Amino acid sequence: KASATLIKHGIVVDAHSETNQEILIVDGKIAQIAPSISDYPAETKIIDASGMYVMPGGIDVHTHFNIDVGFARSCDDFYTGTRSAACGGTTMIIDHMGFGPKGCNLHHQLNVYKESAKDKAVIDYSFHGVIQHVNDEILEEMASMVEQEGISSFKLYLTYGYKLDDESALRALTRLNQVNALTTVHPENDAAIALRRTQLLEAGKTAPKYHAISRPLECEAEAIGRMINLARLADDAPLYIVHLSNGLGLDYIRLAQRNGQPVWAETCPQYLLLDDSCYEQEDALKFILSPPLRPKEELEKLWAGLIDGSIDTVATDHCSFTYQTQKQRGKDNFTACPNGMPGVETRMPLLFSEGVMKGRISPSRFVELTSYMPARLFGIYPQKGCLAAGSDADLVLFDPKQQVTVSHDLLHDNTDYTPYEAMQSHGWPVMTISCGEVVSCNGEFMGKAGNGRFIRRDPFLRQKLEG
Ligand code: URP
Ligand code: ZN
Ligand code: ZN
Ligand code: ZN
Numbered sequence: 001k002a003s004a005t006l007i008k009h010g011i012v013v014d015a016h017s018e019t020n021q022e023i024l025i026v027d028g029k030i031a032q033i034a035p036s037i038s039d040y041p042a043e044t045k046i047i048d049a050s051g052m053y054v055m056p057g058g059i060d061v062h063t064h065f066n067i068d069v070g071f072a073r074s075c076d077d078f079y080t081g082t083r084s085a086a087c088g089g090t091t092m093i094i095d096h097m098g099f100g101p102k103g104c105n106l107h108h109q110l111n112v113y114k115e116s117a118k119d120k121a122v123i124d125y126s127f128h129g130v131i132q133h134v135n136d137e138i139l140e141e142m143a144s145m146v147e148q149e150g151i152s153s154f155k156l157y158l159t160y161g162y163k164l165d166d167e168s169a170l171r172a173l174t175r176l177n178q179v180n181a182l183t184t185v186h187p188e189n190d191a192a193i194a195l196r197r198t199q200l201l202e203a204g205k206t207a208p209k210y211h212a213i214s215r216p217l218e219c220e221a222e223a224i225g226r227m228i229n230l231a232r233l234a235d236d237a238p239l240y241i242v243h244l245s246n247g248l249g250l251d252y253i254r255l256a257q258r259n260g261q262p263v264w265a266e267t268c269p270q271y272l273l274l275d276d277s278c279y280e281q282e283d284a285l286k287f288i289l290s291p292p293l294r295p296k297e298e299l300e301k302l303w304a305g306l307i308d309g310s311i312d313t314v315a316t317d318h319c320s321f322t323y324q325t326q327k328q329r330g331k332d333n334f335t336a337c338p339n340g341m342p343g344v345e346t347r348m349p350l351l352f353s354e355g356v357m358k359g360r361i362s363p364s365r366f367v368e369l370t371s372y373m374p375a376r377l378f379g380i381y382p383q384k385g386c387l388a389a390g391s392d393a394d395l396v397l398f399d400p401k402q403q404v405t406v407s408h409d410l411l412h413d414n415t416d417y418t419p420y421e422a423m424q425s426h427g428w429p430v431m432t433i434s435c436g437e438v439v440s441c442n443g444e445f446m447g448k449a450g451n452g453r454f455i456r457r458d459p460f461l462r463q464k465l466e467g
Helices: 078-087 104-119 136-149 165-177 191-201 210-214 217-233 249-260 269-273 276-280 297-308 323-330 347-357 363-377 464-467
Strands: 004-010 013-015 016-019 022-026 029-034 045-048 054-055 056-064 090-096 124-130 155-156 182-186 239-242 263-267 395-405 424-434 438-440
Touching: 013 363, 016 155, 016 363, 029 104, 045 191, 045 438, 056 078, 056 155, 056 347, 078 090, 078 424, 078 438, 090 104, 090 424, 104 124, 104 136, 136 165, 136 269, 136 297, 165 182, 165 217, 182 217, 191 217, 210 276, 217 239, 239 249, 249 263, 249 297, 263 297, 269 297, 297 363, 347 395, 347 424
Parallel strands: 004 045, 013 054, 056 090, 090 124, 124 155, 155 182, 182 239, 239 263
Antiparallel strands: 004 022, 013 016, 022 029, 054 395, 395 424, 424 438
16 A cells, blocks of 8 residues: 655745645655645545745765764764754765774775664665775775765865875875765865964863864865865866865865866854854863864855855764763863764754845755755765655755744754754754655654665766756
């Protein structure tokens, strides 16, 4: 027996349109979209979306669930992480695999990650490949994963334990370009950070605020500019900058885009909504992440990038440690505190509230940033990222009139705080549908562990993206 749902009276928002339509879902897929649908199965469940925006479910292409960072493990696994995502209107995540034990290969890591997500994820998921170092063997392994495993993006870190030097980055960019994979990068100048950090520690400057002072925005902007030029040298390899936090870096990205270079950028709600005054607060350890929160004037520069199209996606970098863990580790020394913060559940509501409801971006642009461009860039369009017949029935219903005071008590993650406590959200995702099933309704989680599927992604094809 077919299971069917009909969504009526909503304003259907896609990346390029906003129309009054009805949506018929049959067996997990969108069967039909039309102004009026009269032909549907007898036991069809009817959802009245009066006054709501009906949008493609969010796709968060930057999470770190269950990640082992050496001296700590992030506290959301694929169950609590995807549960939290679902309750915030997100219907797919692409997680960053950890580095794994030294010397382990990518297939090993992929199997470990598939195993840890399989019985836990409540929504669909995929992974980005992450590499420890570059050699011929790993380059060939990456190449083979694109077709064989449906992994079509790989992340390079330019700082932290397994940082890549310029030669390695250039080799990776070149090979990934040849095999139609997208290179993503965490850009920060490791040498400059290491020097500043040593100097700060020698001077006894160990308070949380020195975390931000140890890695100023020039460290990030320099690495962005360097990676853009290396990508150009790698026969114009496609490049995706993750978690952009500042205007100077954005200017380098704009310059490359103006020159026709295939460069895209992601920012995150924390860089749009929070600034470095958080490091003056008593609970400053909650805001230890890299890149750090920036001076207030950077926020409007990033909003301008969302408005003018030079920033392409908003993801979260959800990498949660409890405040308790952060205090245990970092109270005497910022360098001992694990980096990262939660956010997978608040991305959609806060971007909607601060972006759409404040009139900075249109509902369609919101969809473009949170679902359509993520799907296109990471090889899952049109299966996801749009509302069209044949696509997965992954949707979110947004009530623009619902006002919510954000509080960790309302959220569904496994941490013990939200960086957005007490913020007012105008508009809220009141229902999330994943593959035709309601997984969240009015703040209540209704999904099931193990229902999420591993999604094989298409190779990255620039022609397809521009066509
Ligand atoms: O501080 C952060 N962002 N931790 C997660 C790892 C990363 O750099 O994306
Ligand atoms: Zn990063
Ligand atoms: Zn990250
Ligand atoms: Zn789905």
